[in-house]
Structure formats: C-alpha cells, structure tokens
Amino acid sequence: MIARTNHESGAADRTVTPPDGRAMADQPRWRQDFPIDAAQDDYVSRRELTKFVVLTSAAFVVGQWWIVLKSLWRTAQPDTAVRIAAVDDLPVGGARTFFYPESSSPRLLVRIGSKSFVAYDQQCTHLLCPVVPDVPSGRLHCPCHNGWFDLASGQVLAGPPQRALPRVHVEVRADGVYATGVDEAAT
Numbered sequence: 001m002i003a004r005t006n007h008e009s010g011a012a013d014r015t016v017t018p019p020d021g022r023a024m025a026d027q028p029r030w031r032q033d034f035p036i037d038a039a040q041d042d043y044v045s046r047r048e049l050t051k052f053v054v055l056t057s058a059a060f061v062v063g064q065w066w067i068v069l070k071s072l073w074r075t076a077q078p079d080t081a082v083r084i085a086a087v088d089d090l091p092v093g094g095a096r097t098f099f100y101p102e103s104s105s106p107r108l109l110v111r112i113g114s115k116s117f118v119a120y121d122q123q124c125t126h127l128l129c130p131v132v133p134d135v136p137s138g139r140l141h142c143p144c145h146n147g148w149f150d151l152a153s154g155q156v157l158a159g160p161p162q163r164a165l166p167r168v169h170v171e172v173r174a175d176g177v178y179a180t181g182v183d184e185a186a187t
C-alpha cells in the first residue's frame with residue numbers, strides 16, 4: 001500500500017511505501033517522523049539542490065547588478081575634486097596635512113617631484129600614530145613602532161602594520177593640486 005506524507009504540500013512527489021503495508025497513521029512514531037524512504041532520498045536531494053542552484057544564481061545576478069548600478073551611480077556623481085594646495089606651496093620633498101573630505105582624518109600630501117604629488121591618510125594602519133615622510137629614502141615612517149610604508153604606493157614595507165595606507169588620489173591642475181578621491185579598497 002502506498003501512503004503519502006501528510007505534512008508536505010507537494011506530497012504528490014513524496015510517496016512512501018511502509019514495508020508492512022499499513023497506513024501511515026498506523027505506523028510507529030519514528031516512521032511517521034521520518035516518512036521518506038531511502039529510495040526517495042536522492043529525489044529530495046535533487047529538489048533541494050535545484051532550489052539551492054536557483055537561489056544562488058539569483059543572488060549572483062542581483063550582486064552583479066548591484067555592482068553595475070553602484071558603478072553607474074559613482075560615474076554620475078558631480079566632480080568631487082577639492083583644491084588642497086597651490087603647486088608652489090610645497091618644495092620638492094615638502095609635505096602638508098589636509099582634510100579630504102572635510103570630516104576625514106588628517107591626510108598627508110607629499111611633493112615627490114617637480115610635478116608629482118602623493119597623498120595618504122596620515123594615520124598609521126597599526127595603531128593610528130601619524131606617519132612622517134622620508135622623501136630621500138622613498139618611504140613613510142611611523143615612529144611609534146618603527147613601521148615603514150612605500151612612499152610611491154602606500155604599501156607596508158616593514159614593521160607591525162598589516163595594511164597599506166589609504167591613498168588619496170591627487171591631480172595637478174593649472175591652478176593647484178586637487179584631491180579627487182580616496183582609494184576605498186585600502187580604507
């Protein structure tokens with residue numbers, strides 16, 4: 001005799017055949033609690049797998065669309081460049097602090113060539129001590145625990161810091177040096 005599970009709305013797919021042929025209501029408690037025969041187990045698994053694959057695919061598609069929309073939104077943003085210095089404010093090798101955006105932690109602008117500037121968050125990524133540029137050696141130094149960063153990239157060279165310094169993108173324009181964005185990947 002074929003009995004149907006009584007707690008599944010899609011019960012048509014989940015038929016079981018108790019070995020003694022009695023109705024499900026007459027079966028022992030364990031049988032009622034676990035009414036799916038081993039023969040149907042793989043079918044149930046396929047259904048669950050299909051559901052999993054569909055949901056995962058849907059989540060992937062939504063994620064991709066989110067990335068595309070975020071990118072479009074950023075592109076549509078107005079120019080957020082902020083003038084942070086005149087070119088001649090700093091000699092080659094000189095540095096100054098600024099805030100970008102206004103509410104940020106202190107940033108450090110360093111002139112590394114006649115027309116080359118780099119800027120980073122001034123706070124060390126170890127325990128937030130202010131870093132100091134050492135232009136002749138091409139590094140930034142954190143004196144608190146002797147951490148060192150590459151001046152050209154902000155990457156860690158030595159010491160306890162584990163993360164690069166967040167980078168502020170700068171552009172030299174006709175009327176000065178502008179901060180144009182922050183490398184969010186490093187923040």
Ligand code: FES
Pocket residue numbers: 124125126127128129142143144145146147159160161
């Ligand atoms: S705070 Fe910079 S190395 Fe520790």
